[in-house]
Amino acid sequence: MGRILNFASGPAMLPLPVLEKAREEMLDYRGSGMSVMEMSHRGRIFDGIIKAAEANLRQLLGISDDYAVLFLPGGASQQFALVPLNLAIPGRAADFVDTGHWAGKARREAEIVGPVRVAWSGREANYLAAPRPADPAFAPDASYAYLCSNETIGGVRIAEFPRPPSPLVADMSSDLLSRAVEVDRFGLIFAGAQKNLGPSGLGVVIIRRDLAARAPDSLNLFFRYRTHIPEPSLYNTPNTWAVYIFKLITDWVADRGGVPALEETNEAKAELLYRRLDSSPFWRPLAQKDSRSRMNVTWRLANPELEDKFVREAKAAGMDGLKGHRSVGGLRASVYNAFPLEGVGVLVDFMGDFEKRNG
């Protein structure tokens, strides 16, 4: 058993106790005589799992009954299409906050459905900045206002959320459950599971029930959020394995003290890393200070020729996934909920040593 420190941007590290539990229950889920993968999604046992998964999320985020919680196929990419298909109002534009790659991908899908306005853009800042609450110029009559709370590639996050006049839609794929969030300020929150919530192939959607009614009858039944609400997430066979892992992960989050406790640890992890990056001109942190992500810390080296060496030596020391996204280059440490504080300590020590040897 040689588990490594996995800094991958997603799919990403899962809590070890969750993997151990999944291993233990693989052949026989709690005396049922079968794996969770083998059981009917309409049976009593899986019903207990999916209800507990939903209850856990409601409890952890304080989600009121004004909102439905759905477990849908695919990750964020599927939601990029479903959001405009369900929420666009004919003749009105959707407002987009253009923070980078993920908001851009969502915008391209929205543009296929209807008109889009850019309420704020980080393009001139090379997508290394995120807006403050008052920065975006939202339209009063937009169908909805869209943002991505954390961009994994640039490594920027929206620290405080704006209050647009139209329903706020947020892609929280990379920071849901990592920070406190007032759900009732949003019309819809979605997240692909594979960063903080579970394995890939699961989209978690929190939608204000009245918004779900917007979906036009011309939209396929399967793609309407409202189809999935009455018998939550069981209109079709959901990704039962991912729902099960999500349930184990949200149990783990609760055991650790819930979102506030994890947020504190996440702040500590990010602070450790940024302190190192700010400590010497050897390092070039990428994101603007007020926009720094707590989940994806991005940087370059003053001497970019050392970057490959850094990745190689880190890997040899048991740290994987540190290469930056090909579109920005450099280095990236993704430190989602499941990534331990001690692991960040190991990286920071390695960085100090690397600087000594190469600075």
Place this chain on the structure above:
Amino acid sequence: MGRILNFASGPAMLPLPVLEKAREEMLDYRGSGMSVMEMSHRGRIFDGIIKAAEANLRQLLGISDDYAVLFLPGGASQQFALVPLNLAIPGRAADFVDTGHWAGKARREAEIVGPVRVAWSGREANYLAAPRPADPAFAPDASYAYLCSNETIGGVRIAEFPRPPSPLVADMSSDLLSRAVEVDRFGLIFAGAQKNLGPSGLGVVIIRRDLAARAPDSLNLFFRYRTHIPEPSLYNTPNTWAVYIFKLITDWVADRGGVPALEETNEAKAELLYRRLDSSPFWRPLAQKDSRSRMNVTWRLANPELEDKFVREAKAAGMDGLKGHRSVGGLRASVYNAFPLEGVGVLVDFMGDFEKRNG
């Protein structure tokens, strides 16, 4: 460890060696130091897994390079919408073979997209019959012709496939890899994985490349098959866990002698059950003889009041999932690839004993 005989209609029993392998590799996939759920879908290791998964399917079914193989989110329900969205030609109808619940669900999605013709219907036979090849009245100018090869609820299958003048689309969710199939007679074959192919949350699509070009530009990028073809199934993060289990299952199928060997076993399993059902008027097999499914065997008891007792006593004897679908009642034994011949023997013996005690 008390594994039961699981007759569930899907999600369903998986091969025990596959579960054991998944358990063994849960914390550390072959020395990588991480679970398959934790690794980047763009990394070297997962690339090997998804390429092997595709190669396995191509090998087992003899799929030529004229076809793309895709691993997409969701199961059959998502494909019910994607098929008409991608393949409907404006001004032309789609031909549907109406064999029951699943073909009907697909048809309702197709009707939202464009006109639909019913080329054949099993409605008057209470959906307990399937068509012979010459039965459906296909139109020469249809966009495509659609059928479901095996209906899990009635327990009927299309034994021999028709040759419509338009591209043939088949939902093979419940019998792909259980029987020989000439892929080049089809324009598109899809299957939700959770019967013969893996866990839920994965749609396997085999599409003739020229057909993928039909998708209109008004369709969202994510919902076009052609978006997913160039970098197969990695336009977004696929359900990596399900692709991994699919790979292990297709390895297992190959080890067992491939589709012909499994088909032989499946014929033997079904024959055992149908022979028992035909042996006395105590049993009332549901599907017409020439339409009987090899995957889902459905029946009632001459005395329906005994059906609950049958389910209860079977469960006490270690056999679960035998209750028929609520829409037809009675009993159902789903015996997909992973269900062992010996397990069918246990059921058939139990049935003999039950008849003696209650006949």
